[in-house]
Amino acid sequence: MDHAISLRKVVKTFGEGQAAVHALRGINLDIGAGELFMLIGPSGCGKTTLISIVAGILRQDAGEVRLFGEDLRTMSENAQADFRARNVGFVFQQYNLVPTLTVQENVALTMMIGGLPRRRAMDRAADALFDVEMSDRMQAMPNSLSGGQQQRVAIARAIVHNPRILVCDEPTSALDHEKGRQVMEILRAIAIKPGRALIVVTHDNRVFKYSDRIATMQDGHIIRMVRRHFVPHDPVDSAPVSTSASAGLADGTAFAPVG
Numbered sequence: 473m474d475h476a477i478s479l480r481k482v483v484k485t486f487g488e489g490q491a492a493v494h495a496l497r498g499i500n501l502d503i504g505a506g507e508l509f510m511l512i513g514p515s516g517c518g519k520t521t522l523i524s525i526v527a528g529i530l531r532q533d534a535g536e537v538r539l540f541g542e543d544l545r546t547m548s549e550n551a552q553a554d555f556r557a558r559n560v561g562f563v564f565q566q567y568n569l570v571p572t573l574t575v576q577e578n579v580a581l582t583m584m585i586g587g588l589p590r591r592r593a594m595d596r597a598a599d600a601l602f603d604v605e606m607s608d609r610m611q612a613m614p615n616s617l618s619g620g621q622q623q624r625v626a627i628a629r630a631i632v633h634n635p636r637i638l639v640c641d642e643p644t645s646a647l648d649h650e651k652g653r654q655v656m657e658i659l660r661a662i663a664i665k666p667g668r669a670l671i672v673v674t675h676d677n678r679v680f681k682y683s684d685r686i687a688t689m690q691d692g693h694i695i696r697m698v699r700r701h702f703v704p705h706d707p708v709d710s711a712p713v714s715t716s717a718s719a720g721l722a723d724g725t726a727f728a729p730v731g
């Protein structure tokens with residue numbers, strides 16, 4: 473079976489000559505459907521670049537990216553944009569909510585721009601907001617919400633079109649422990665729906681326990697891969713993983729380069 477996300481020798485460089493920044497230096501990676509995959513590593517190591525390429529916000533300089541077996545480079549621009557729009561959701565580090573629209577309108581916006589009638593877009597927005605437990609604040613304006621609530625609206629906006637691939641850039645970084653836990657519970661519930669794959673970039677070692685695998689990046693490479701055994705019906709807080717970054721990573725399999 474095809475992987476949900478498959479990268480081969482993916483390279484991305486910003487700038488040229490002396491000023492060139494080698495953000496990705498040949499990334500090989502396979503992520504299965506149903507997997508919640510975490511990406512960690514120091515600032516500047518290439519995490520946002522990698523997920524932006526998966527989400528189609530950036531284009532790789534070299535190498536192959538396949539989503540559910542499809543190599544987007546072989547498609548026309550329009551087919552590519554359409555594929556991304558149907559299959560990919562992106563939760564940005566900044567929430568990027570439109571301040572002059574209600575919560576529900578924010579979630580409905582891209583579908584309305586995509587041509588869905590307002591009524592249907594608003595209905596689907598209501599469903600997505602229900603999934604992130606924000607039904608009671610649909611008519612609120614974004615700036616009246618807490619950080620955790622805004623993050624949940626941003627997640628609703630990313631999942632409203634039912635994408636198979638969801639990438640999230642530091643979704644819990646601005647949140648306290650309890651709100652971060654709520655957001656991860658929501659992402660975990662999305663990941664276990666059939667045929668979904670999630671990549672979550674994080675610095676937050678308290679959320680490692682929600683992952684199936686954790687990749688550590690350094691200087692444009694994946695230098696380590698650890699598998700966890702997530703048990704959906706176990707209370708997550710009793711999962712046998714240390715909250716310390718180093719111990720949490722030491723309990724897994726050794727790094728095995730892909731491809």
Ligand SMILES: Nc1ncnc2c1ncn2[C@@H]1O[C@H](COP(=O)(O)OP(=O)(O)OP(=O)(O)O)[C@@H](O)[C@H]1O
Pocket residue numbers: 486487493494495513514515516517518519520521522
């Ligand atoms: N648009 C750009 N133009 C030039 N350089 C860039 C651009 N985007 C990223 N970079 C550089 O590429 C490298 C990787 O950046 P990236 O944003 O992927 O890091 P990151 O791992 O997400 O870091 P952080 O944890 O701080 O968010 C960095 O050195 C960054 O300065």
Ligand SMILES: [Mg+2]
Pocket residue numbers: 519520521641
């Ligand atoms: Mg980043």
